[in-house]
Amino acid sequence: MSSSTDASSSQPPVDVFELGDEHEQVVFCHDRPTGLRAIVAIHSTALGPALGGTRFYPYATTDDAVRDVLNLSRGMSYKAALAGLDLGGGKAVIIGDPATLKSEALLRAYGRFVQSLNGRYYTACDVGTYSEDMDHIARECDFVTGRTTAHGGAGDSSVLTAYGVFQGMRAAAEATWGEPTLGGRTVGVAGVGKVGHHLVRHLVEDGATVVVTDPHQPSVDRVREEFPQVTVVADTEALVGSALDVYAPCALGGALTDEVVETLSAVIVCGAANNQLAHPGVEKALEERGILYAPDYCVNSGGLIQVADELEGFSFERAQQRATGIFATTRSVFETARRDGVPPAVAADRLAEKRMRNVGRLRGLWLG
Amino acid sequence: MSSSTDASSSQPPVDVFELGDEHEQVVFCHDRPTGLRAIVAIHSTALGPALGGTRFYPYATTDDAVRDVLNLSRGMSYKAALAGLDLGGGKAVIIGDPATLKSEALLRAYGRFVQSLNGRYYTACDVGTYSEDMDHIARECDFVTGRTTAHGGAGDSSVLTAYGVFQGMRAAAEATWGEPTLGGRTVGVAGVGKVGHHLVRHLVEDGATVVVTDPHQPSVDRVREEFPQVTVVADTEALVGSALDVYAPCALGGALTDEVVETLSAVIVCGAANNQLAHPGVEKALEERGILYAPDYCVNSGGLIQVADELEGFSFERAQQRATGIFATTRSVFETARRDGVPPAVAADRLAEKRMRNVGRLRGLWLG
Helix, strand or coil: CCCCCCCCCCCCCCCHHHHCCCCCEEEEEEEHHHCEEEEEEEEECCCCCEECCEEEECCCCHHHHHHHHHHHHHHHHHHHHHCCCCCEEEEEEEECCHHHHCCHHHHHHHHHHHHHCCCCEEECECCCCCHHHHHHHHCCCCCECCCCHHHCCCCCCHHHHHHHHHHHHHHHHHHHHCCCCCCCCEEEEECCCHHHHHHHHHHHHCCCEEEEECCCHHHHHHHHHHCCCCEECCCHHHHHHCCCCEEEECCCCCCECHHHHHHCCCCEECCCCCCCECCCCHHHHHHHCCCEECCHHHHCCHHHHHHHHHHHCCCHHHHHHHHHCHHHHHHHHHHHHHHHCCCHHHHHHHHHHHHHHHHHHHHHCCCC | CCCCCCCCCCCCCCCHHHHCCCCCEEEEEEEHHHCEEEEEEEEECCCCCEECCEEEECCCCHHHHHHHHHHHHHHHHHHHHHCCCCCEEEEEEEECCHHHHCCHHHHHHHHHHHHHCCCCEEECECCCCCHHHHHHHHCCCCCECCCCHHHCCCCCCHHHHHHHHHHHHHHHHHHHHCCCCCCCCEEEEECCCHHHHHHHHHHHHCCCEEEEECCCHHHHHHHHHHCCCCEECCCHHHHHHCCCCEEEECCCCCCECHHHHHHCCCCEECCCCCCCECCCCHHHHHHHCCCEECCHHHHCCHHHHHHHHHHHCCCHHHHHHHHHCHHHHHHHHHHHHHHHCCCHHHHHHHHHHHHHHHHHHHHHCCCC
16 A cells, blocks of 8 residues: 555556455546546445545546556555444545645535435545545535534544554553553654644653654744754754654655664654555664664554544543554564564554454344 | 547547546445456536436456446536536446346445535436336436336437437538428438337338448348338448438437538438547538538437436326427527527527526525
8 A cells, every 4th residue: 555646657558447456446537617626536335334535636647547546445444444433435546736726616616516426425624635635625515524513523533643653652652661650661653743743742741752854844943933842953864864753754755665674773654644654665674773663554443433423423521432443453463473484564554454354244144 | 538448558648637627526436245346437517407318338457337327427418508408417327237246236336426526416227228227227316317117308309319310400401402391301310219119210201212231130131121112232332432422420429521421412410329439520521522411419318318318207298308409409509600600500509608608607696
């Protein structure tokens, strides 16, 4: 599940049925007057309606957009399954530059298409879309989460994403040092935007020494102002080369390349970024170097838990309680990995697939 | 709107948004256990839900299937619009050989996907699917026409297709010879399968001399048995070279090639086949040779009228009355062509587009 937002368009042409061989449904939506070109991918509805955000991004080609939405929707199935949610995996992309193309009419046209899927797909925020956009979409559509709190939504989901990553990191600390705390450890956080910023707070409160980096200076300034004890380094390379106990990638996908794995002094990797493994096989390299990798979609599911809670009428307390469960889930991933003799990334996939298989088939039992 | 069922797979790769620039929605549906790979294309819902048959065909590539379904669904918009129906244009294809791939489970999986579109698309029979298949689909789906009469369906839609073509031919006769009858004229019918067979009956009853051809010998035998006065020729080439007043292509698309137009002695072309013009421009060549072309989708809409009637609870009498209107519609196409100084094919497109525009916008008027 590598990131492909930055996929080159020189790849071979996409055959939707071939590349989407695991997927149930891929929907191309077009509204010429508003310029809407959207693709909704439903990977699996074995556990419930497919939920996933809408990414608004200027893909170079339609094929790039298809590759990304297929990849991302698959990831959502695994994330929801492992988080114990009654949700399947889906994702959507809108092709274009949100700065110039986004409009009320376009968002509402998109809402009508999501509505046409009759609840098989629920949308939410993603790169390039915000809670205010979800409010517009919701004016045409019943299947929207991540709305503003003023409209009954869960609002900014970065709060519980960060909280969940912290819970996963505690489980990794327990597995590594015997105690579920980061107190006295040095944690490097790459990316202190919405999620990373909240994560720094949890770490500081837990007594960790925190080193951060972010190319976006205002984000760095905000962290430094709130937590003067935090150390700032110039870039991710410098961070990765520092003396760290834990490395937390909280920015772009593909953070864990072969070079990073070779360089890293940290013994735990646990962060909020999606698709951290740059390519298949990195999970093995991490294990061989004795680095415990907390699988990305296992620990970063707090945001999904937060927006999913909106479906029942949002309660922050209930959602937070559920996100606390990421500690236990991460622990069981490490236990499965040990028992099966596989890297944690493989163990997480196995647990997710097992739940999709075993719980998913239950709808086959007739209830009248 | 040329036929592309036989499209070569050596064409450039399809970009769904580019080739489907006029389309609203294209849905790829996949069910691995049954081998279902279906594509539903919704061209326009300006006038109502998109209706169009499901073609079950062993396309060589996914792109071939996409090209065909985009082309066919566009044709359905024009057909429904010109026929005065409250229907938009859609079509679906299932990729594979129906002889080996078709199963109850596959058809029902397909039905669930059609159901998921919540009534934006209604399906029906097409090449490779039959009323019995629609009955299976209807077990999972509310949006199915063309079911068997035993299940409340309109059954075999070739009856009113042939009837409508006959009405269109009467209008062409009126425009050409002043009287809406084929009595005393020689009509060549290429293809005497389901539709052509019924057409021959109407022609014989109207007093026409009929010449037929069909590569499928049992179809020829059946016609010869019922109507011994009909002349049979060896193949389409022989038919086209005969002395004819009217030529009625009732088999494959693309019947009207440049060569056929040059050879033809007929002064009217009016038949049941879809996509008769082999390429854009043939409509002009016909006009230059003084041949009156009754546009295919104008005269062959009787079948669509028949299955559409099923949505109100099927009444053959009501559907036949509506199909009688094809006479008036064809007449108004010829009048528009004369008035605007364009070939009838262009006039038909203009009338269809005008109705989609003028009636389609009415839903913009708020009714509370």
